[in-house]
Structure formats: C-alpha cells, structure tokens
Amino acid sequence: MASQERVETVTKGTGFWRCPKPATYTPGTCELLRVMLKESKLTDFQQRHIMDTMKRGKEKRRLQNIFKAPPVRQEGPAPELDRCEELVKEIQERKEFLADMEALGQRRQYRGIILTEISQKLQEMEDLDHKRSEELRKALATT
Template sequence: MASRERVEAVTKGTGFWRCSKPATYTPGTCKLLRVMMKESKLTNFQQRHIMDTMKRDLEKEKRRLQNIFATGKDPEERKRKPPPVRQEDPAPELDRFEELVKEIQDRKEFLADMEALGQGRQYRGIILAEISQKLREMEDIDHKRSEELRKALATP
C-alpha cells in the first residue's frame, strides 16, 4: 500500500549524498530517514538542511506538474534558443609594413630608455639585431610590392 501513497521527491545536492538522478520516497520512508538522521548523529543544522531541501524540491515538483497540467508540456523540455551571434565587422588589417615601422620605433625608444638608465651597452646588440631583422622583412615586402606593381603596369 505504501507505493500508492503520495510520493515526495528528493533531489541530489543536499551536501551529504550524491545521486545521478532524484530519488523518490514515500511519507513512511521520510519518517525513516528522520530517524536515521538522528541515529547518525547529524547536527540539528544538517537535519534541518536536509528537510528544507526535501520541502523545496517538493514545491519545485508541484510547480512543474502544475505547468504540465496547464500547458501539456514539461517546462524543462522547452529549450531556449541561444542568443544570436553578433557578426562584428572585421577590423581593418594593419599593413605589415606599417606594423614593422612601429615596431622599429618601439625598439629605438626602448634602447634610448635603457641608455638613459645606463643599461644601453647590455641591450644595444640585441635591439640592433631585432631592428635589422625587421628592416630585412620590410625590404622583402617592398620587393614583392614592386614586382606586383610592375606586373600590373605591364599588362594592358
């Protein structure tokens, strides 16, 4: 007869037991749980927490069932559509040649700052090597652009 009595739902996350899905208990089982909690010497706070969670879960289940009876659908079944993804305008690509000019300027400023602090000798070789690499890359870009321009002018 206990299976025909009202069933209360207890969900996971009470802090003491972790289950993969909510367990259902009859009122008799709930009384047994209370006795077991007292025997396990849980504090009053822990016992209250478990009972409050059981009550809140029961209220949540009531609201869910009311929605099912009213609308014919389980509210959890309705899934929200994700917000539309904003399509941002791509930032204008910086010209690599201009980037290199800025990087060289930064390196020169860094070297000047280090020399002002008396550390110029330590960084001078490294910074000059970096600047020369950037200059070579700029020469390659200039050479490619010149070839493209020649080809464009050569074709009528």
C-alpha cells in the same frame, strides 16, 4: 533503530567544516527565509552569513546571464594594418626601449640585441617593398 537523519561526511584531516555549495532560491523562498530568520534564535553573525549566501546566489545568476549572452558580431572584416606601418611602429618601439635602457645604464647589455632586431625589421621592409614592386610590374605588364 538507527536514526533516518541525513549525515554529511567531512573529509578527514582538513580540520575545517566544509560549507556546501550555495543554493539558489526563488524570490518567494528568499522572503520566506527572511521571515524565518527574524523568528529564529540565530545570532546576528549566523543571520548575516545566510543572507550573504543568498546574495551571492543572486549575483552568480546575474553574472551567468551576462556571460551567456551571445557575443556581439562585428560588421564586416576588421581593416588590415599595412605591414610596413607595423614594422615602422615596431622599429620605433625598439628605439624607445633602447633609449630607456640607456637612461637606466643598461644600454651596452641591450644595444646589440635591439640593433639586430631593427636590422631584421628593415630587411623585412625591403623584402616587402621588393615583392610589392614585382607585383606592380606584373600588373602593369598585363594591362
């Protein structure tokens, strides 16, 4: 009669033994396994492998608990940065980039691109200024 042993299948063609997923153990089970390992006739390497698997299971649970924690909510809305200030920073970054490229001997390759980007930022600043001035005029006219 056929044996009732559980047999795991191995994917053909890999040539490697596949390790099952590490099991999770309770602290009591871990202690029992440690005692059994001491009494077993496993090599040091085999015992270390089993212990490392148990440690990975504990570490996995610890990390899962960290990531399951709800995110901390901010008090009130984040302050909005002024778009003009952002544009000034972006223009400064582009100037610094162009200076870096000049130091590397690449200024001619990037000069046109960067100056166009700076021009676009300046145009956006002018449009924003015009819009703000118009809003201010309307606000003053209604009072």
